[in-house]
Amino acid sequence: MSNQNNALSCKLMKFNKVAKPKITSARNELLDIEDLPSVAAAAAPRYFSPVQTRKQRQVNSLPKPNLPAKKGRQEIVSKTTKIAMGSATIIACDIVPKVELLPECKLEVMSEEVEPHKEFKVEIAAVKTEQHQEIPNANWWQHLENIRLMRSQKPAPVDTLGCHQCADINADAKTQRFHKLVALMLSSQTKDETTFEAMKRLKAQTLTPASMQSMPVGVLENLLHPVSFYKNKAKYLKKTSQILVDKYNEDIPDNIPELLKLPGVGPKMAHICMATAWNQITGIGVDTHVHRIANRLAWLSKSTKEPEQTRIQLETWLPRQLWAEVNHLFVGFGQTVCTPLRPNCSECLNRDICPASALAKKSEPKSKTKLTI
Known part of the structure; x- marks a missing residue:
């Protein structure tokens, strides 16, 4: 077999197809597989393991290139940092990223001791508020605004002849x-x-x-x-x-x-x-006019028969800042529009939202119809 290989090599050499093999006398000196044909016949059978070619050895013997590092990854330094917060729980961090400081930047380490966290107990004083009942009539504010408008357009005797006008100013x-x-x-x-x-x-x-x-x-x-x-x-x-x-x-x-x-x-x-x-202002002055109008407008949870009962109910829900005004408004309104016997509902701006507006129809004189034959 070795003789055939030698003969083949010699033929190839004549046609310049391969390089001239290196003459090797012993197996231990064999480096490349191309030198195998020149080994003595006695040593050839003992050669079995394949050997790298010259090209493979040249490639493998080259130094490894310096590949650029992958983007998006930071060099991590393993370190434990403890932050003391007074008597609070210590926070431990095992991974601290490596940070490169600029020359003009300085890192100052605060060595001051932080005061321990203190718990404060806030005592909120109980605030007493007036307990108001539910508003009997949801239209009460519109009632009041309409009465204010009507009172401004039509003077009443109480405006110039009321008790507050009776004192001697001198x-x-x-x-x-x-x-x-x-x-x-x-x-x-x-x-x-x-x-x-x-x-x-x-x-x-x-x-x-x-x-x-x-x-x-x-x-x-x-x-x-x-x-x-x-x-x-x-x-x-x-x-x-x-x-x-x-x-x-x-x-x-x-x-x-x-x-x-x-x-x-x-x-x-x-x-x-x-x-x-x-x-x-100590309370609502409820006279016959205030008593009558409050019942007609349904400003009370239930109808009352006495002015004092009306005052007690009104003061449970009517804002205190309106107590003095309500008396003066309602007295004049009762003298001019919402009169006791025949209220002028046709002139009243509350006729569409007043529960007692039907009184006007009942109080109007019925017209007699004549039957003609």
Whole structure:
């Protein structure tokens, strides 16, 4: 077999097809498979393992090229960092990315100790709020706005002849407060025009608690006439004047409980007196007009028969800042539009949203029809 290989190699060499093989005397000196034909015949059979060619050896002996690193990967340095947060839990991070700082940048390590976290207990004081009932009528605000508009377009007697207009503006503050109280005591079930004229007669006689105390009852009754229940009211004025002289230095009380102790003074008078004389809003002054209109507009959860019942219900839901205004608005509105017997519903802006607007149809006189044959 070796002789055939030698002969083949020699033939190929003649045609310059292959390079001249290197003459090798021993197997251990064999490096390339191309040198195999030149091995002695005795050594050839012992050669079995293949050997790299010269080209393969040249390629494998070259140094490995420096390949660029893959993008998107950062060199990671394994390190443990502990951050102390006072008495808080220590945060451990085992992987910290390697960061190269610019020459002008400096990394400052804060060695200050952080104050431990403190727990604060916030105590919220209980705030007492007024407990309001559900609003009886959802249209109450539209009612109020319409009444304001109607009152601005049509003056009422209460605007110029009301109790707040009965005091002598030239008198001192104490005397003016007494005048307002007397006007309120006379106004019960009496028209404003009648009360205003009676107050003019009283002021002409120097209206003070001392003068009222010394005035004979008969003379006082003549001055009050034609005020409703003028004889009873004359007695109330005499007793009240005596109390003011003895207990209040001719001034009037500045609170509701003491005002209600005066003869002839009721809740409506007391609350209106506090508002007009002392400029303090203590409640809603509910007279016959406020009582009637509040029931007609369904501003109450249930209908009432007494003004004091109406006041209690209104104060449960009506905003306090409206208490003084409601009395003045409703009194004038009741004098001009929402009258007791025949309300002028056709002129009222609330006729479409007023539950009592049907009263106008009932109060209108029925026209008689004549049958002609």
